[in-house]
Amino acid sequence: MADMAKLILDGKEYQLPVVRGSEGEVGLDISKLRAQSGAITLDPGFGNTGACNSAITFLDGEQGILRYRGYKIEDLCKNSTFLEVAHLLINGALPTGEQNKEWHHHITHHSMIKEDIKRYWDAWPQTAHPMALLSSVVSALSTFYEDSFDVFDPRQVEISIHRLLAKIPTVAAYAYKKSVGQPYIYPKNSLGYTENFLRMMFAMPTEDYEVNPILAQALDQILILHADHEQNCSTSTVRMVGSSHANLFASVAAGVCALWGPLHGGANQEVLEMLELIQKDGGNVDKYVAKAKDKDDHFRLYGFGHRVYKNFDPRATILKETAKGVLKTLGVQDPLLEVAQKLEEIALKDPYFIEKKLYPNVDFYSGIIYKAMGFPTKMFPVLFAMGRLPGWIAQWKEMIESPETKIGRPRQIYTGANVREYVPLSKR
Numbered sequence: 001m002a003d004m005a006k007l008i009l010d011g012k013e014y015q016l017p018v019v020r021g022s023e024g025e026v027g028l029d030i031s032k033l034r035a036q037s038g039a040i041t042l043d044p045g046f047g048n049t050g051a052c053n054s055a056i057t058f059l060d061g062e063q064g065i066l067r068y069r070g071y072k073i074e075d076l077c078k079n080s081t082f083l084e085v086a087h088l089l090i091n092g093a094l095p096t097g098e099q100n101k102e103w104h105h106h107i108t109h110h111s112m113i114k115e116d117i118k119r120y121w122d123a124w125p126q127t128a129h130p131m132a133l134l135s136s137v138v139s140a141l142s143t144f145y146e147d148s149f150d151v152f153d154p155r156q157v158e159i160s161i162h163r164l165l166a167k168i169p170t171v172a173a174y175a176y177k178k179s180v181g182q183p184y185i186y187p188k189n190s191l192g193y194t195e196n197f198l199r200m201m202f203a204m205p206t207e208d209y210e211v212n213p214i215l216a217q218a219l220d221q222i223l224i225l226h227a228d229h230e231q232n233c234s235t236s237t238v239r240m241v242g243s244s245h246a247n248l249f250a251s252v253a254a255g256v257c258a259l260w261g262p263l264h265g266g267a268n269q270e271v272l273e274m275l276e277l278i279q280k281d282g283g284n285v286d287k288y289v290a291k292a293k294d295k296d297d298h299f300r301l302y303g304f305g306h307r308v309y310k311n312f313d314p315r316a317t318i319l320k321e322t323a324k325g326v327l328k329t330l331g332v333q334d335p336l337l338e339v340a341q342k343l344e345e346i347a348l349k350d351p352y353f354i355e356k357k358l359y360p361n362v363d364f365y366s367g368i369i370y371k372a373m374g375f376p377t378k379m380f381p382v383l384f385a386m387g388r389l390p391g392w393i394a395q396w397k398e399m400i401e402s403p404e405t406k407i408g409r410p411r412q413i414y415t416g417a418n419v420r421e422y423v424p425l426s427k428r
């Protein structure tokens with residue numbers, strides 16, 4: 001007898017098939033519920049609703065586990081590189097020597113963007129937020145690549161993947177150069193992925209620039225930590241947009257917009273601004289913890305809390321150590337690190353945070369590292385997007401290739417007016 005759950009509604013009994021994941025997760029298949037019972041389910045924010053079966057990333061919020069295609073995030077951070085992890089997420093396996101060489105070759109040789117794209121930049125104010133530039137340019141890139149829109153042609157999908165992975169660092173660095181009024185620095189094919197990005201960000205045409213290998217390695221590790229996170233808000237957006245068979249550029253551009261929100265990828269920028277606010281206010285951490293707990297106060301402790309992690313975010317644990325290492329390498333004493341550590345210490349002892357299971361998340365420490373590396377705060381969400389790109393691509397590809405996929409179209413419970421007759425203006 002197949003695994004079934006029973007639902008009793010208005011005295012009638014319905015059987016719901018039970019699905020079980022490879023890590024023991026249990027789901028109720030309600031795909032025939034409305035046809036059988038006329039009822040739908042309601043779950044604002046989808047905290048209890050699985051949107052898909054996926055073989056890419058496994059999270060266990062209670063145990064603080066994060067694995068990409070079965071590999072522990074801690075092992076990948078220690079032994080792998082961001083580009084290799086991108087291959088793992090997108091193609092389902094760590095690349096062989098030959099595959100690795102080919103993968104690097106393709107991505108290195110697609111890193112330039114069409115010169116015409118710079119004209120977009122000229123039209124925008126220098127103060128434009130780089131996430132606005134990133135989402136616009138990712139979408140605009142597709143205007144040059146109408147040859148690769150067919151989402152069911154593996155060759156066209158493959159070259160779109162190469163182009164996006166290769167060009168995002170260039171677009172991100174150009175967005176920064178635009179904001180500081182400096183000339184764009186072209187990618188250099190002799191450099192690795194993350195090194196190339198750091199050089200495009202911080203080099204000047206007037207002199208040679210040597211990337212600090214320790215910083216390049218630290219940033220590469222941070223990008224690995226951000227690479228995927230199953231069905232988070234921006235990834236669900238990429239899947240939703242892609243479910244209409246929109247091309248990969250359009251789907252990723254939508255993901256960038258969703259990530260920008262301060263509750264999601266924009267939180268790393270908010271964390272830094274929050275720490276600076278607390279520091280300016282004499283480091284009065286208790287005051288801000290009290291504000292975060294006050295129901296009538298909109299203030300939130302950015303960098304705390306997570307929909308899935310109700311114990312600790314394994315990425316925050318790694319980033320906390322990385323922050324110390326980077327600051328030590330750079331010989332930087334950032335008072336914000338002390339404020340962050342004091343905030344974490346107080347919050348983790350406070351009953352409100354304990355009861356609501358609010359722990360530091362991936363965004364809590366990343367901003368301190370980015371600031372020490374010289375990135376302006378507005379660039380922090382862009383760095384998150386760079387890291388998350390392979391995850392968005394992998395999830396979009398899995399969705400497009402899955403025979404289960406249908407266009408995303410949720411239902412609703414209508415709570416508005418019942419039918420009423422039109423009243424002409426003369427009678428209103």
Ligand code: SDX
Binds near residue numbers: 302305306
């Ligand atoms: C990311 O989904 C992912 O995987 C996302 C991400 C990824 O890799 O893709 O991990 C990246 O987005 C990390 C989260 C970054 N956001 C922040 O740091 C913003 C601050 N955190 C929150 O706004 C909140 O914790 C969320 C948005 C992260 C999670 O929201 P939920 O799951 O909807 O939880 P909730 O807002 O319902 O909070 C539960 C309770 C509420 O109190 P009650 O209504 O039950 O009384 O906890 C409170 C909230 O008010 N709460 C906080 C808080 N976070 C939640 N109170 C103070 N400070 C906070 N940070």
